[in-house]
Amino acid sequence: MRPTLVAAVGLLSILGSSTAFPLPSETKYSNRYDLLDIDVILNNQRTLNSYIKCLLDQGSCTAEGRTLKEHITEAMETSCEKCTDTQKKLMRKSTRFLIENRPEDWKNIREYYDKEGKFEGFIEEFIKSDD
Template sequence: MQRRVAVVVLLAALVLADKYDNIDIESILRSDRLMNNYMKCFLDTGPCTSQAYDLKRDFPEAMSDCSSCTDEQKKLVKKASRYLIKERPEQWKMILDKYDPDRTRSVKFNKFLNEE
């Protein structure tokens, strides 16, 4: 359950660096091991790889309207986020509670998600 939330965290953070433009999100979504590891890192319940740590560090800044995103990153963020919000709302709430407890970033992020 919690493992898919890591995708949102991962993707939202990806917007900050072009080096993530070619990430294979489908592989991450299909890997329970990767998802579990990213989720533990982002929620401070387990160790972080260097990539997961960087993503976790940058996530709060990325969680907005994705104005720093490349077009490819915007597609990835929207795909993963929409899925998690719809299919895994409990896990999405855990991420929001940690990274946006007053929900100020979520307002902009939700606007971004609803754009076509």
């Protein structure tokens, strides 16, 4: 897979970090949610479960969750090229958290957004990098 987060899925990043709509005159996603406290989300079981259900179309979504869902596939396909540096950091942190602490959820998210496994190797590369 290509670095993208998924790697997002990262999802977790899932988690609302890959934000809003692209601004017409810019090539990056809006930085509207860049100040999102990802640690609060990752460390709150109820909140994290809600985001995961949102991503998997198993529950309702917050505005942040809807925005993430709208962009997660594109982010994976383009190695998060439209993500701000902050969004890339949030995605990496979220993805690492899921892989280490919620591997089944990570697997479900990865399979949901990358059914063919096209981005698998790139996700590993993305989450290991620090660019």
